[in-house]
Amino acid sequence: MxxxxxxxxxxxxxxxxxxxxxxxxxxxxxxxxxxxxxxxxxxxxxxxxxxxxPDKTALLVAVAVAGFKRLNRRLGSGDAGVSSSSVERLRRMGEQYVRFALEHPAHYRLMYGKEALERQDQPELRKAAGALLENLIDVIRVHQQRGEIDGGDPRAQAYVAWSAVHGLASLLIERQIDPNVNVDDLIRQTTQTILDGMRDRSQD
Amino acid sequence: MxxxxxxxxxxxxxxxxxxxxxxxxxxxxxxxxxxxxxxxxxxxxxxxxxxxxPDKTALLVAVAVAGFKRLNRRLGSGDAGVSSSSVERLRRMGEQYVRFALEHPAHYRLMYGKEALERQDQPELRKAAGALLENLIDVIRVHQQRGEIDGGDPRAQAYVAWSAVHGLASLLIERQIDPNVNVDDLIRQTTQTILDGMRDRSQD
DNA sequence: GTGACAGTGTTGACAATGTCAACAAGAGTG
DNA sequence: CACTCTTGTTGACATTGTCAACACTGTCAC
CATH class of the missing domain: 1.10.10.60 (Homeodomain-like)
Incomplete structure (x- = not known):
């Protein structure tokens, strides 16, 4: 046994x-x-x-790190299937990101809430989140090379995209968004707006 | 005395x-x-x-509500000065929003962190945040009427814009963003990307 | 004025919690 | 088996939120 x-x-x-x-x-x-x-x-x-x-904070950090790894795995998993043209890949990543947050709200909160973990900067946590960022940057690079999005600094673009999905996830979790709003539509519109904005640098 | x-x-x-x-x-x-x-x-x-x-939570809610009012006042204050053409007004709102968060990180966290306030939904808090949303919607409507941004549901657009600035503010506060990155540039790029995305509905 | 009364502040007490020090028991090594 | 390191247990303590009982202060009817 x-x-x-x-x-x-x-x-x-x-x-x-x-x-x-x-x-x-x-x-x-x-x-x-x-x-x-x-x-x-x-x-x-x-x-x-x-x-x-050593203390409760350390345990919670470990939990948060595990959450980032799980999220990262999920975002990477859509890799194989659809490598279609268009920026479908990025959109799917954004969608999966928000869905993860909605499915594990408390865990997601912990991952980003330095409030509970406030103390020193937690290098492990930073590293786990950093891996997520790097993956996002890679995907953005691919889309750039295909000419599907603007060719600026991919790191900056990654921050913008991350901000959008993280913000949406956060607002949804904290119930700041009218429950009558269709969540799927909102996710789609958010990712679409970001992608459009990353493409349209025509007159700037 | x-x-x-x-x-x-x-x-x-x-x-x-x-x-x-x-x-x-x-x-x-x-x-x-x-x-x-x-x-x-x-x-x-x-x-x-x-x-x-009645308890500590109620006090913290009052603090959070005061924070929302303060933020709201700040976002509205740029109203008088620049009513220039282009979407300058919206961009300034976004910028002021993020700046407020950076200047009062702990307060900002409290405003959105249901974690500390977890319990019933706090109607006062919801109301204060709702006022912020309504203001944003109003501004979006103005820009729509000027034809500066796409004419979709202004509420949905407001959520998208709010998500972007809230996400950016949150990531900055939680130190998830490389300190070497120029914050001003990042704020500008974020707002610009959102605005571009709200304008470019040409091929959709 | 004066005495009841409500609003406001104080104090003692208690339970829950994080954490540490002292102790104990299992596991591996000679 | 003796020794020792790792892992787990227990007692104790400080901090904290909270409640009940009590005390003070201003107000108001008489």
Missing amino acids: AERARTYHHGDLRASLVEEAAAMISEGGAASVTMRAIGSRLGVSRGAPYRHF | AERARTYHHGDLRASLVEEAAAMISEGGAASVTMRAIGSRLGVSRGAPYRHF
Whole structure:
């Protein structure tokens, strides 16, 4: 019945902590994650997590990093299928980005909310988010080479596109957007507007 | 020496609480605001705030609402000066929006961070944010009538524009953007891209 | 004026929480 | 088996939000 190589009391507590914390965040928001509760759910005491993370912040950072990796994987997955012409690839990335946020709102909030993680800059987190940016830049470069979008600094364009989808995701999550509005349409219009704006540098 | 009509012990504690909480947020982030600390700074006890706000969340909501009003005022203030042609007005709004966030990062975070305020939906907060949206819609309508931007649903366009500036502000505040990037340029490029995208519906 | 009354502020207490120090138990090594 | 490192447990403490009981202050009818 041993799950894996349960080398010790719990087996692989560190990974379990991250996993369980993510689950708790999805269920009851980041505020519901307490060291005692998470220990209890895993059958260990409140002090056990401190053998794997120096403090609660470190644990939450690990959860946030895992979220970025998951998001990154998802954005990259649409790669194989549609390499059609037009900027379909970029649009799909934007759409998947927002969908991820809507499916995991509390987790997404944690990923960007330095508020909960406020302290030093977390290099791991920065790195995970940086990987996302690099992927976006790569895709933008491809589209540039195809002449589908304007040929400016791809990094700056990536920031603009990221801002748009992150902003939309954030506003949706925080319920700042009228629930009567069709979300799919809004996502589509947002990505379309950005893409149009990145193409139309005709008279500037 | 009496400041105002100090009708009672403190005079106008409710307003002072909101003001002081905002100051503390600017100084040390939202986490530094504790009922005890804020009371201490105002020379009252830890229990005093509970005569004016049912709990800490309610106080923070009041602070957030004040932030929205302040932001709204700032966005509207550029109104008189430049009513020049082109979409300069909208661009300036976007720029002022992001600047406000950069100048008051912790306050801005609180305004959008339901995390700290998580509980019921806060109607006051929603209302304050709604006023911001309505102003934006109005400006968009003006530009539409001038034929400067596309004639779609102004509400949807407002959401797109709001998403872009909010996303940019958020990424900047959370230090997700390379500090070597010129912020002014990035703000300008973001607003420009959105405006271009709202104009170019030629081949769609 | 004076006494009731409501508004405002204070204090004691409590539960929840993050965290640390001291202790203990499993796991690997000689 | 003895030793030691890793991992987990427990007791304790400070901080914090919050409530209940109490106290002070101004107001107002009489």
